[in-house]
Structures are given as C-alpha cells and as structure tokens.
Amino acid sequence: MDLKKILFLFFLNILILSLNAQDTSIIQQKNEILDLKIKLLDSRLELLNEKLSDLEKTPKLLNKKIGEIDSLIILFNELKNDNFTILNKIKQEKSGLEKDTLKKIYKSGITLNPYRLFEGTFAMSYEKFFKGKMSFKASLMYTYVTKNGMGGNYFSNQKFDETVYVDGSNYNYNSEMFTGFGLIVSTHHYLKRNLKENNLLTGFYASPQIMYRKIWIIGKAYDYTLDVPVEKEITKGLDIIRFGSTIGGKISISDIFFIDIYAGGVMRLSKYANESRITMYKKWNNIDYTGVLPVVGINVGIFI
Numbered sequence: 001m002d003l004k005k006i007l008f009l010f011f012l013n014i015l016i017l018s019l020n021a022q023d024t025s026i027i028q029q030k031n032e033i034l035d036l037k038i039k040l041l042d043s044r045l046e047l048l049n050e051k052l053s054d055l056e057k058t059p060k061l062l063n064k065k066i067g068e069i070d071s072l073i074i075l076f077n078e079l080k081n082d083n084f085t086i087l088n089k090i091k092q093e094k095s096g097l098e099k100d101t102l103k104k105i106y107k108s109g110i111t112l113n114p115y116r117l118f119e120g121t122f123a124m125s126y127e128k129f130f131k132g133k134m135s136f137k138a139s140l141m142y143t144y145v146t147k148n149g150m151g152g153n154y155f156s157n158q159k160f161d162e163t164v165y166v167d168g169s170n171y172n173y174n175s176e177m178f179t180g181f182g183l184i185v186s187t188h189h190y191l192k193r194n195l196k197e198n199n200l201l202t203g204f205y206a207s208p209q210i211m212y213r214k215i216w217i218i219g220k221a222y223d224y225t226l227d228v229p230v231e232k233e234i235t236k237g238l239d240i241i242r243f244g245s246t247i248g249g250k251i252s253i254s255d256i257f258f259i260d261i262y263a264g265g266v267m268r269l270s271k272y273a274n275e276s277r278i279t280m281y282k283k284w285n286n287i288d289y290t291g292v293l294p295v296v297g298i299n300v301g302i303f304i
Helices: 003-102 152-156
Strands: 108-112 121-131 134-146 163-166 169-192 203-223 230-253 257-272 291-303
Touching: 121 169, 134 152, 134 203, 169 230, 203 257, 230 291
Parallel strands: none
Antiparallel strands: 108 121, 108 291, 121 134, 134 169, 163 169, 169 203, 203 230, 230 257, 257 291
C-alpha cells in the first residue's frame, strides 16, 4: 500500500469520526429539546387538566348561581306582589277615606210632624248633636183650628166646657175656633247607632221630654142684660203642661232625609185660666184632658 492511500484512509476516518461526533452532539441537542418539549407538554397537560377540572366545577357553580338567581327572582316577585297588594289596599283605603271625607257629616236635623196637621197644628223641630250619644231637640207648635178649616174634624170632636166667667157674669158660649202655641224640649239618648251612616242622628233612642202649650178657645156669647141681645166674642185661656218619655228610631233615606218613629207615655195637666184647679173628668181625646196619655207618632225630616 502506498502512502497516498494510507493518508486518504486516515483523513477519511478522521472525517467519519468528526461527522459521527457532530451527529451525536446534534442528537443530544435534539434529545434535550425533545425533553424540554415533553416537559412543556406535560405542564400544558397539567394546566389543561386543571382547566378541565375547573370546567367540571363551573356547571355546578353555574347551577348554584342560577338557583340563587331563581330564588332572588321568586323573592322579588313575591315582594312585588306583596307591594302591589299593599299599594292596592292603601289605594282602596285612601279612596274610601276620600269618599268618607267627601261625605258631609250631619250633626243636626229639622223634622215635621204630619199628624199634627190634621189637628190644625204646624209642628216643627230642630235637633242638634250635643256630645257622646246625646242630642238636644226643641219643637215649636203653632195652632189655628176652625170648624171648616184644616183640623175641623178634630175640632168638632172636642167637648169644651163652654161656660166662662167674664166681668162678673157667667156666659154660655159656642166655641168657633182655638189657636195657640207650644214648646217641647227633649233630649235624645241614642242607644244604638249605625256606624256606617254619615250622620250622628240615626238609630234607636230614648227621649225624656217636657212640653208647655198655651191655647185660646174663642167663641160667641150673647149678653141679655139689655132688651136687645148683644153678641160678644169670648176668649177662654187654657194652659197645658206635659212631661214623660218616648223611645223611637230614626231611619235615614238617601243620606239626607229620615223618618222618625216613636212611642211612649206622658202625664198631661190642663188648667183653664179662670179656674183654680186642673181640669177633671175630661175625655182622653180632648185637648183639655188631664191624666196619663199614650204617645205614638211619626216625624219626617232632613239632615242639615
């Protein structure tokens, strides 16, 4: 073998060794890079696992949050309904209060006794609420009765003592009419009142009362002291005092008008002006009767 071949082979071996060394170094580097990539991949896998675990927990948390939101929505709806109900109740109460406020509270009334008209008497009363369940009532009467006028039938049924002492002489006279006035004072103690009524003068009541009445009976008499009879007008005064009590009830109509129905008993004392004692032995339906009388009547009125 010549020297050239030997040198060629030597350098070839050196070249091969050099290339093998480079390949080994490259492989090692690649292995190291691969190891780093594997580690990075492992860390990413771990991170991915954590994310997946978080994702698995998320639906539970989400469901929990959704449940909390649903509970809040239900609570809100309940509160909204409660508030709506309360507001409606407040509006209704306010509306009722406004209506009640708009209604006038009546504390007084005026009444008329229609039955008295058939006796030729106009009787009107005024009642005023006082305090608690009590009211004060005053009634005025004016009488004007003739045989042919209003109350003529009542007048015809009267049996007067038609004898009068005037100017030292007794006269027999024929009564033609009577007139006069009267005053009744009473208090009404209400036993039961309808609280829905917008006035203070309705319901059942008890009423003590006292009355004074002055009547003048007017008629004609003839003076026979002269040869020719002279016609004279005779006036005979009658005083009447009455006291007692009644029970009754008022019923309102359309919140303005009312009907008052009552019944009771009274003691009546009658006395003629020219006599020293009260009348006796008179019929109970006579205006000059003295004694105990039942009282029944009806009034119609209006609240003011």
